[in-house]
Amino acid sequence: MASYLLACDSDSVDVRIIQLIQELDEESEVEFVPRIPRVRGYIPRNRESAAQRLWNDYFADVPVYPAKKFKRRERYDALGRQSFTTLQKCTSVIRQLAYGLSPDALDEYLHMSEKISVLCLDNFCKCIIDLYKSRYMRxxxxxxxxxxxxxxxxxxxxxxxxxxxxxxxxxxxxxxxxxxxxxxxxxxxxxxxxxxxxxxxxxxxxxxxxxxxxxxxxxxxxxxxxxxxxxxxxxxxxxxxxxxxxxxxxxxxxxxxxxxxxxxxxxxxxxxxxxxxxxxxxxxxxxxxxxxxxxxxxxxxxxxxxxxxxxxxxxxxxxxxxxxxxxxxxxxxxxxxxxxxxxxxxxxxxxxxxxxxxxxxxxxxxxxxxxxxxxxxxxxxxxxxxxxx
Structure with a gap:
């Protein structure tokens, strides 16, 4: 291609270049397909009423669920300090099971030691087996x-x-x-x-x-x-x-x-x-x-x-x-x-x-x-x- 262009004069070279560009444009031309617009679905959630219901259930002056209902399972050690709540223990177990986190990785968020996290996981598994094995592994x-x-x-x-x-x-x-x-x-x-x-x-x-x-x-x-x-x-x-x-x-x-x-x-x-x-x-x-x-x-x-x-x-x-x-x-x-x-x-x-x-x-x-x-x-x-x- 280069030798052919050198053998021609400048005017013919310019004409030939234009022809080559037009041929390449015709070959690369692709049929235009109109894009169908995607409509994002919207779910009208009433977040205001949900926030108000949550406030009335737990944080109002006279809540629906009193604090005594959730504290009946809490324990205290010999120094009078409250032990880990059931919510903390279950959160530790679920994160170990679902996310594969190591037990000591939960220390920063739950302030729970590795030993306690491992113990909670083992106790949780024992409870699940005792309660549901006869039904779900029948x-x-x-x-x-x-x-x-x-x-x-x-x-x-x-x-x-x-x-x-x-x-x-x-x-x-x-x-x-x-x-x-x-x-x-x-x-x-x-x-x-x-x-x-x-x-x-x-x-x-x-x-x-x-x-x-x-x-x-x-x-x-x-x-x-x-x-x-x-x-x-x-x-x-x-x-x-x-x-x-x-x-x-x-x-x-x-x-x-x-x-x-x-x-x-x-x-x-x-x-x-x-x-x-x-x-x-x-x-x-x-x-x-x-x-x-x-x-x-x-x-x-x-x-x-x-x-x-x-x-x-x-x-x-x-x-x-x-x-x-x-x-x-x-x-x-x-x-x-x-x-x-x-x-x-x-x-x-x-x-x-x-x-x-x-x-x-x-x-x-x-x-x-x-x-x-x-x-x-x-x-x-x-x-x-x-x-x-």
Whole structure:
């Protein structure tokens, strides 16, 4: 281009430059698309009446709520100084759980020492477990199983699917030196404890097992977890279903490739050879993301899970994890996202039915264990699901 311009006189060079500029302008011209203006939504909040109501409730000469009502839980030490209020303790706990703050980071705002913050967190977790574990970490009832079957068949196309099962790790930062070899796995290089969880489409956690050291894999965790204990004891609700003309008596969980070929576990295929198996593997991988979404929501909602644990004892870590799971399910129910609602009459009926099943059970647990681990049933169920999907 430069040699061509040098070979021309000045007038022709100017004309050629103008032509090139016009050509570039024509090539770079883009069709104008008018921008649609965005209208910001406005919510007419009556802030004046809210401020007046708050003043009347607490700060007026004759308030609605007297000071004695809130001071009845306050305590005093031997020097006559007032202890930390319930509001201060709960604020410390919530900030540790939701924001992942270290206990000593709250000293400037709440004037609370690290020791007291850790103690408040542990006591809070104990109270949550004692009060709400029986409701929010319950086993599925007969009504719950029917709802899970229906929802998973509608969303994923899998008949007889209960939930998805998998494990996640939580790093233990303050692990004692004497325990590091026991809690460290070669591929992670840091101490951690594994959580085995079962999650359904609505992200509800139906089962959690959080005591295994990080040196184990998913199979070791499952072999020692109580995920199938109720099924072995014969106290689970009856959950038959039919796929491709074959009857099955037990529901199943979706799992990844490391899990064994059991009748209660359905896996994808590592090397599918034809279109039906490719489609089945794709659907299975898509449905198995329920538990991955559940883990992601847990870590996003409670930021302390996305950071290494600062506790010094295994039992404290276990209580904190169990408290997270209960609060997670509680939030799902409160936001009306849960598939299975808490209905007292169904729970009462299920407890009576479970007691009756315990009295009537007569099968040997070894027989049920062999049925759970039956590979022939696993292969037949997999083929039926391939045909169904």
């Amino acid at each position: 086993s599925p009832t007969t009504i719950d199983v029917a709802r899970l079957y229906s929802a998973h068949e509608e969303k994923h196309g899998f008949k007889g699917m209960l939930s998805s099962i998998d494990c996640m790790q939580w790093e233990w930062k303050n692990c004692p030196v004497a325990y590091k070899g026991q809690y460290t796995r070669s591929d992670h290089k840091k101490p951690m404890i594994m959580l085995e969880a079962v999650a359904s489409y609505d992200l509800w956690i139906w089962h959690a097992f959080f005591v295994m050291t990080g040196s184990n894999n998913d199979i070791n965790v499952m072999n020692q977890s109580p995920v199938f204990d109720a099924l072995k004891k014969g106290i689970t609700p009856s959950a038959p279903f039919e796929v491709n003309g074959h009857q099955y008596t037990k529901g199943y969980y979706l799992a990844d490739g490391i899990y064994p070929d059991w009748a209660t576990l359905i896996k994808g295929m590592s090397c599918p050879t034809d279109e039906p198996r490719i489609k089945f593997t794709r659907f299975q991988a898509s449905a198995r993301k329920d538990k991955e979404r559940a883990f992601g929501v847990l870590q996003g909602r409670f930021h302390i899970l996305s950071q290494p644990s600062r506790t010094l004892k295994v039992n404290q870590m276990r209580r904190v994890m169990e408290c997270y799971l209960i609060l997670h399910n509680m939030i799902l129910e409160d936001n009306d996202f849960a598939l299975c609602k808490w209905e007292e009459r169904f729970i009462t009926e299920e407890r009576a039915n479970r007691a009756q099943r315990v009295r009537n059970r007569g099968r040997d647990q070894d027989v049920v264990t062999r049925e759970i681990r039956d590979r022939a049933v696993h292969d037949q169920l997999t083929e039926d699901l391939i045909e169904h999907i």
